Amino acid sequence: MQTAEIRGRWLAFFADRGHTVVPSASLVSDDPTLLFTVAGMVPFVPYLTGLVPPPYPRATSVQKCIRTNDIEEVGKTPRHGTFFQMAGNFSFGDYFKEQAIQYAWELLTTPESAGGYGFLEKDLWVTIYLDDDEAFGYWRAIGVPADRIQRLGKESNYWSTGQSGPAGPCSEIFFDRGPAYGADGGPATDDDRYVEIWNLVFMQYLRGEGSGKDDFEILGDLPKKNIDTGMGLERVAFLKQGVENMYEIDQVRPVLDRAAALSRRAYGADHEDDVRMRIVADHVRSSLMLMSDGVMPSNEGRGYILRRLMRRTVRAMRLLGVEGATFPELFPASRDAMSDAYPEVKSDYDRISQAAYAEEETFLRTLTSGSAVLDVAVAKTKKAAGAELPGDTAFLLHDTYGFPIELTLEMAEEAGLSVNREAFDALMSKQRAMAKADAKAKKTTLADLSVYSAFRAQGATVFTGHDTLQTESSILGLIVEGASVTNAVAGEIAEVILSETSLYAESGGQEADAGLIVGPGYELEVLDVQKPVAGLISHKVQVRSGEVGVGDSATSVVDADWRRGARQAHSGTHILHAALRQVLGPNAHQSGSYNKAGFLRFDFSWNQALSPATRSEIEEIANNAIRDNLEVVTREMNLTEAKALGAMALFSEKYGDRVRVVDIGGPWSRELCAGTHVSTSAEIGMINLVSEASVGSTNRRVESLVGLEAFRDLAAERAIVSQLTANLKTPKEALPERINDLLQNLKAAEKKIAAYEARALSDRVPALLATASRAGSVMLVAENLGTLASADDVRMLVTATRERLGSEPAVVALAATVGEKPVVIVATNQAARDAGHKAGALAKQVAGILGGGGGGKDDLAQGGGTDVSAVPSALDAVRTAVVR
Incomplete structure (x- = not known):
């Protein structure tokens, strides 16, 4: 049974039973706490939690999902994939536990010829929460033997958001692949033999605060009991298609086969190669689907995850022996496999492929140079008998060469080393802090979303601003510091909920309107307008005057110029x-x-x-x-x-x-x-x-x-042009040529000045030679040149003087003040070096006297500091050192 058919049967089954078919939401989640849609229930969270009234009592969908938490397991297990499709059926206060269990069992066990999936009852196991006797009774009533119903604890079979809110027990359905795949004993063994294919969440309680999956208190029943279920499409596909894992199903295998063909390595012949081919197949499909939903490679957020997937793909292909570009072969294979279910991957392929191929080309260029940097660092670490790459090396690879830290970790592990992750994280934190300091702060902070549920339950906010700049309404709610209040007084910052508003809430790239909200005895300045939850508009305001209360009449007034x-x-x-x-x-x-x-x-x-x-x-x-x-x-x-x-x-x-x-x-x-x-x-x-x-x-x-x-x-540019035409006495159409002539003349003048300055410097060499005196076995020139424009001028005089001193041992040490700070440059000839006089050691010594540091090569070195008055002492130290 092909994956598309599994999908179609699911939607048809639940549509026939009164469920509204809801198209898959984007992989880009609306939830600000999530980068991606990570589960089938994510788009329905506002309805399941009661934040937004549900538009239908029951729904079904096949939702596109991305999870990267287990990315290291991709390719190594039969079921871990970054992109997957979650089939779900949902009830919002309609049917509950008994009906959900009956639906699941019916669809799974109905013969294929009758529209079901045709699983044999003997191959299915069920888990329930420890004390959920109600679920146990319903499973027994439809014929599941008691010895194939296992009770598990909160860690496995209890759902909650991880914070105060809806919660409830779960029941999961597993397929037994048989003794060839592992130990007997059912899902409780946590063995790959038993594949979870369906999870039923019975959302019926309100949980309190707590940490972890089992440390919380149940406060009571929810007003409405909800059903949230999910069946993994890829897991059912590999079971129904008789293959070993999700990488071999019809929507993924074509990419795997193309990777095998490009690498000229047979799939199934080598475990490590097999893992790499599965990584390629999974990551290419995930990248294709992310890009079809508008995500583009970048160094932040969703784009960073996409870039990581694509670069792991390139890396895996290189480990398979393929050095060149492979995306022009791999991505079309995934496009053709996925287009029946998602036609947009075909219609948008020109856009997707342009970005994907460019990303691969860019990374291939940096991979070689980055790998060379890593190889040097690995060799250096091993030579020093170290076991850990420095964090600054990992940061350099990330910041300069675009290596995701995970790629560096993988490559270091292959070389038998770890990475100083703590130092890397510190450098990343510093970089992010600097970026945040430079970024414009968001001008609004909205309250915890739960505070909006009561207001949203009264209906959606009506936006009238397309037709008018002013609308009469009433105050539905006030929020101050995250809590609902009855009034707000002059000077306070508050959020205002209106039944209708003419003020535009920031969305679609358009900034929120500026304006006022006015009413009897009060005036509110609008600071921001946002949509904290779907259908609700919140106005962040400062109370300019008076006092505003819930129920007051209000008129929203848009700033017309804005x-x-x-x-x-x-x-x-x-x-x-x-x-x-x-x-x-x-x-x-x-x-x-x-x-x-x-x-x-x-x-x-x-x-x-x-x-x-x-x-x-x-x-x-x-x-x-x-x-x-x-x-x-x-x-x-x-x-x-x-x-x-x-x-x-x-x-x-x-x-x-x-x-x-x-x-x-x-x-x-x-x-x-x-x-x-x-x-x-x-x-x-x-x-x-x-x-x-x-x-x-x-x-x-x-x-x-x-x-x-x-x-x-x-107009400002015109004023500048007018000023230039007046100053240069040139018509505006001739300005480019006139300015170019002036620049050429300036460059010629600067060249002449540089030549004159060089001649003036070289003219000082004879005078410096005249100061040469014997110090021990060498001829020494040690002079203060006064103030010079740059250290390069000092260096030129040092080297020129050294060359004129001949072949006997010679040391030249010249000091100058450059930019109000002392600089000393030391040069030695070969004979002096043979006698043991090293420029680097001398520069380091005299720099210490100047209050700074220095060093360099044996033949030429530089030192500097902060104390100009110490220059004579520093030059005397050179003479003393040479004599010794």
Whole structure:
């Protein structure tokens, strides 16, 4: 049974039993505490916890998931994969334990010919929570023998979020692969023989605070009992397809086979090679699916995880003996295997492949040089009889060569060494702290999400701002320092929940509106507007005057100038996107944006810098679209209809069933967007591209001023040009040539000055030679040159003087003040060195007298310090040392 068929049977089974079929959410999780969607229940958490009222009583889905916690186990066990698909059925206060158990058993054991999975009852085992006699009774009632129902503790069979909130016992279904795969005794043996295929969570209790999986108190029953179940699609697939592990199923095996063909090594012939091929097969599929959901390789967050997966793939292929690029062979194999279930991997493949191939090329270039650095460090460590690579080496490999720390750990382990992880982590922490200090602080901090549930239960906040700048409403709730309160007084910072609002909440790249909330006897300044949970808008405010209370009437008032600028910038972002795609092609896909009054920033997938001519062309197309006064039309429709019209969506955004489509000039620019926009393109005024730069190997960023800000910037440039034309007495069209002539003249003058200075320095050599005196067995020149421009000048005089002293033993030590600090440079000829006089040792000695440090080679060395007055003593020390 193919994986796609297993998926289809699941959805059909539960749809026939009244479940709403919910499409898979993106791998990019909405949960700010998660990088990825890590389980099938993640998209349903707001409904399961009661934070948001569920739109349906029961649901089913096959959810795409990514987990990297067990990445080191990938390829080594039959069931660990970074990307997997979790089939789930969910009940939100509808059916409970008995029905969930019946559904699971029915689907698993119904013959394939009747639409089920056809597992034999004798091959299935069940686990339940220790004291869940209710579940035991239901399993027995459908015919599961008592000796194949095992009771396990909280560690295995009790679910909770790990904090105060919903919790409940679990029941798991296992498939027995038979005695050839391990010991008898059921799932309690924790043996690979027993493969968990289905987990049923009976969410029925409220747990208290505690740590770990079993250290907490049950406070009571939940108001509504929920069901959350999950069946691993890949696990069922490898069992139904009669293969040994998930890497050999129909959606993964083609990549494994391609890796074997490229390496010319047979799968199944060598254990280590097999593990590497499985790693490749898993990681390529995971990378493909992440990129299809808009994740791009980078050094932070999700992009870092993707980069790690891709670089582990490259590393595994190199260990298989393949030195060159392999992604152009591996990724198409995964695309073809996954496109039946996920058509987007095929339709978006040009974009995906461009980024993937560029990432591999970049890493292949750095892998060689980085590996050389690592090899030197390994050799040095082993020579010193050490067992641990320094943390700064690992940091260098990460920061300069792009090696994920996990890759360095793997390569060090292969060489028989560990890595000083503590030192590496300290360096990483220091770097992150510096980055955070430089970053602009987020201007809002929202309360703990649980405080919003009561407000969200009253319904979604109605946003009226598309049609009006002012809306009358009422205060539904007030939150101060994370707690719900009844009132707030002058000077306090609070969050305000309104039933309706005209103020736009930050989303879709558009910054939140500025404005006021006013009512009888109070005025609130709006500091920020956010959507802490789906459907709810929260206004962070400062109470300017009066006192505001829950239930008061309220009018939200948008700052009209701010909104005008925001609309210009957001519509300008759409126009710029369309212009980029017109010039660069459809692969220049949006990967992020930010816009506010007067400014926009736009990130897009592209792997090379834009030439000045290309930038000008994009800017001209965008401004022509503004000049043409294109009509801006917004429409609401269902998501399927919008996609059919070709509306583009931003991968990181989550869209509901009903979406807002914004057209500028008809299909020329057609995007899904809930932001605020102008009525016609001419209202934007002007777009002025001010910068273009890289934000990763596969992404570029352009920044632009918009409207009046764009005009002001051009006016400032015009003023500068006017000043230059006046000062240089040159027409503006001739300025480039005139400035170039001046620069050439300046370079020529600087060259002449340097020649004069060099001549002046060389003219000092005869006078220095005249000071030579015998000190012991050598001729010594030890002089203070006074103030010089640079240490290079001192070095030139030292070496020139040494060369003129002939072949008898000679030492030259010259001091000078450079930048208000003393510098001493010492040179020796071969005869002096043969007599035991080393420049490095002399420089180190005299530098100590100057209050600093120094050293160098035997023939030429430099020292310095902070005490200029000690120069005579330092030169005397050279004479003393030479005489000895």
